[in-house]
Amino acid sequence: INEALALQREYLDPLNLSRYKTEALALGHAMLLGNVPASAEHARKVCEFLEAALPPLHPLVVLQAMTLAELLQEMGSNREAVETMKGVLPGLMVLYGENHE
Numbered sequence: 001i002n003e004a005l006a007l008q009r010e011y012l013d014p015l016n017l018s019r020y021k022t023e024a025l026a027l028g029h030a031m032l033l034g035n036v037p038a039s040a041e042h043a044r045k046v047c048e049f050l051e052a053a054l055p056p057l058h059p060l061v062v063l064q065a066m067t068l069a070e071l072l073q074e075m076g077s078n079r080e081a082v083e084t085m086k087g088v089l090p091g092l093m094v095l096y097g098e099n100h101e
Contacts, residue, residue, distance in 0.1 A: 005022050020053075039071050040071040050064055061088065
């Protein structure tokens with residue numbers, strides 16, 4: 001997966017759907033292996049794609065940002081995790097309501 005992704009990152013446009021699918025596959029694979037730093041890197045790339053391809057605060061953007069924030073927190077990057085969550089807070093409130101924990 002990583003070899004294909006490296007080639008796609010080098011030769012394909014960041015908004016190429018094949019590249020997005022491979023990045024998402026690599027994210028799932030890294031998460032299954034428990035590789036948090038690699039998972040965070042792939043989650044960041046998936047977020048970048050979704051943010052560029054979809055309207056602001058689209059549910060997919062919000063949910064992927066939550067995943068990224070959780071990974072960042074697990075790595076000890078609490079400030080970046082909080083900033084990531086703040087960026088999608090309005091979308092979270094729409095998806096889950098104000099009283100959701």
